[in-house]
Structures are given as C-alpha cells and as structure tokens.
Amino acid sequence: MLGGFCHRVRRTFGTITAAMFKRQKLDANNANMADKDARSPDRKKSLSKKVSDGGKLEYFATPIKADSDKKEYQVIRLTNGLVATIVSDTPNLIELGASDDEESPQHSDHEHPSDKSESSVEFSDSEAEDGPEDKGTKEKLAACALTVEVGSFSDPVDIQGLSHFLEHMVFMGSEKYPKENEFDSYIRRFGGSDNAFTECEYTTYHFECPEKQLLKAMDIFSQFFIKPLLKWDAINREREAIESEFQEAFPRDSYRKDQLLCSWATKDNPARKFTWGNQYTLRDNVTDEHLYNTVKEYRETHYSADRMKLAVQGRLSLDVLRSWVVECFSKVPKFPNKADLFKPMAEPFDMEKFCRFYYVKSVKDLSEIEVRWVLPPVVRKYRTKSL
DSSP states (O other), rough: OOOOOOOOOOOOTTTHHHHHHHHHHHHHOOHHHHHHHSTTTTSSOOOOEEEESSSSSEEEOOOOOOOTTTOOEEEEEESOOOOOEEEGGGGGGOOSSSSSSGGGGGGOOOOOOOOGGGGGGOOTTTTTOOOOOOOOOOOOOOOEEEESOGGGGOTTTSTTTHHHHHHHHHHHHOOSSSSSHHHHHHHHHTOOEEEEEOOSSSEEEEEEGGGGGGHHHHHHHHHHHBOOOOOOGGGGHHHHHHHHHHHHHHOOOOHHHHHHHHHHHHOGGGSSSSSSHHHHHIIISSSSHHHHHHHHHHHHOOOOGEEEEEEEEEOOOHHHHHHHHHHHTTTTTOSSSSOOOOOOOOOBBBBHHHEEEEEOOOSSOOOOOOOOOOOOOGGGTTTTOOO
C-alpha cells in the first residue's frame, strides 16, 4: 500500500464499509459497479419501495454469504444516495425493554478518540508492545461504521494531512449535539467504544454499543455528517493531537519504511503526499484562517451522502435496523461538487529508484530483509482473489 506513513490500522467493523468501496471502484469510469452487479441478469434486480418521506428506498440483491452464516443481510440506498448494509444477528435477537436512560452505565476498557485515533496505532509484530491478553468474555455489542470515499490522496498539495485533520474535526460536536465530547461520553457510559481512521482513498468512522443505546448513538453519530460544527477553537487542539500521533509513529521502523516506499512514486502520483500531517503542514505552512476555510470547503466537496457507505449490525430485526438507518441518515446532505478522479498510471513508481538495493538503519535493534515487487492492480479480481 502506498501513502506517506500509510495508515495501516487495526480495523474493526469499519472494514465492512471499506470493503464495499473496494468492490465498487472497479474503474474510474464506472463508479456505480455495485448497481451494475445488482442488476445483472444472473443477479436479483434491485427493487424500489416507497418510504414515509415520499421518496424511495432502493433495495439491492442480498449479499452472498456462507451456509454457516445465520445472520440476515440487506443492502439499501437512501434517497440522498447513501448506501447502507444492514446486518441482523438473527440467531441472537433480543427484545428492547427499558429506555437507555433507565439502563445502568457500564465501564469500558475500550480506547476512544480523545486518546488517539486509529490512524496512529499500528505496530508490526516485532514492534508490538507486550501486555497481558484480555481473556475475559465481553458482552456482544451492536456496531455501526460509516466510510467516506475520500482519503489522503485527495489532500491539497499546500495542506497535506487535511483529510486526517477533518477526521478529527468532525467529532467536535454538531448543531443538534454541540457538546464536544457528548458522543464519546454517551458511548463510553454504556461500555462501548468509538474511533476513526484515515486511509489513502477513504475515511472510516465507527462505534459499538449495546442495542438499547444504538438508536440514540446513531442519531448523535449521524449529525457529525449532517451539520458538524467544525469549531474554530478546536483547530489548535486537534492539530496538536495529530502532531502527537505523528511523533508517536515517527520512530517506528514500519512507518519509516513506508515513507521510503512513497518516495519512489512517480512525480504525479498522490502517494508522494505526506498523508499523515503534522505541525509543519497544518500550522507552520498555513494560516489558521486558510486552514479553517479549506477544511470546511473540503468537507462540502467530499463528504457527500452519495460518497458514503454505512454498515450497521445488531441483535435486532432488519425492519428495526432499517427504520433507524432511514431515520438517522436520510438527512445527510448530497453536495453537487465533483469527486476526484485519479487518472490511471502506467507506472506508479519511478523504476530507476524502485529497482535498487536500499540499506536502512533501523531504530530498533533488528535485522531483516524485504523484497518488493510491482504488481498489476487486482481490484477488478476481487471475486476470485487471484493474489
């Protein structure tokens, strides 16, 4: 994978929504391949069903699953273009009883965004910190993840790390829920967790919580994408958080090797960008006013409902989960601005730089050898997984 200090992260439920993008981005001229798949002769055609707002929900063919998988799946598109995958844990359905306000709070050992975002915490096996394994049995939680089809490759050249910065700013409250830590506090109060990570071509936000708190959590969560505040006074604080993540990752050999790999990319390849961001790119090299105006414009360009994929899973029926998705996410705006289109590149690397021996002094006391090949894209072969 390419990208300055590529964000190789421990993915949770967010992998589902990211995978949805990989399956749909088969080429630059066909951004709706999932629709084409669903409507092909050998697949069930998508259906339409009227909903209460006077519009239509579009239903896609039921995803293929293993015989041993007893969950129920449904894929829909809302009127604003957002596509949602709904997963009902049918064998373990529960009945909702008391309201969330009547439930006793639970303690959580999960990490949350105020500590660090996931884009800062990936360690190779040789770098992993030692610690006792959690052998305890955790309560099964509902989960929700939203992936936006934009990442660090779309960062403007003069503000590299902007996608990562926006990821942080989005969590800083909304018009409906203006308190900065209201979402995180609510999730943690009932033993859940929430986080986000920025990749090269997509950004994922996700959380988990008990089913009884899922509807309210989804409402608070959706408002980050409907009317986020993007507070001016949060700029410096979130910029420092990104700098802290960068400083934590900087001495790790795996990230340093990734940065070396990026330096071999051709001149026009977005992989050459410094995707992480730090104090230099987000403070020293740009004014606060320009940064603030650009991040707002960036959101209104890229955080459009038709560029989002949602996944929700819980021990509730498909009908209940679907109604909550429609209720919470139908108001996510669809912006008219055009998405980035990355031109196909015959050679992603400068082969004169790539085909060499490189000797890298490690930070840790280790000796290893890596051999890398340039392979053709395999995204079109996702069904067969030929590599």
